[in-house]
């Protein structure tokens with residue numbers, strides 16, 4: 449296989465696969481630089497439990513249709529995909545034999561940026577959504593915890609050029625997060641490809 453050691457995390461009630469070197473280092477660095485410059489990064493205010501605050505990261509939403517993505521009381525309107533996003537999307541699609549419509553991009557500017565515990569279970573994603581999540585730049589910790597059985601947890605480092613695939617009942621049964629870190633680290637870009645039909 450092209451992709452060094454595809455790892456099935458083998459978690460209960462989930463289907464998660466990690467491809468550490470989906471993109472080689474030079475491809476990944478090239479995408480990182482382009483995305484940093486050409487994605488229309490914005491910082492939205494979100495409302496959680498009645499409190500409004502700025503999201504602790506920058507985001508942007510892209511799609512090949514006009515369907516919006518709603519979460520935490522915000523509605524994201526899509527931009528059309530740019531060339532780099534189309535190249536990344538098509539490489540993932542040909543490997544997985546799945547077509548994605550949409551991509552939520554995240555920029556973690558430093559260790560103080562984060563993404564709190566959540567499941568990607570918004571209704572526009574449908575039942576058992578497939579989510580392909582690509583990482584470029586600084587390596588960050590990705591935590592998982594089971595919604596019902598508090599003893600079930602997992603942690604992995606999402607490396608430069610990696611792909612993490614979540615599908616099946618993963619979002620029904622598990623939460624995930626990118627925690628803050630006190631380490632001095634650089635920027636990280638994450639792209640989550642989704643189907644919003």
Ligand SMILES: O=C(O)CCC(=O)C(=O)O
Pocket residue numbers: 552554563568581590606624626638640
């Ligand atoms: O940055 C990551 O790896 C996770 C992003 C994420 O969970 C999301 O956008 O829903």
Ligand SMILES: [Fe+2]
Pocket residue numbers: 566567568624
């Ligand atoms: Fe997520």
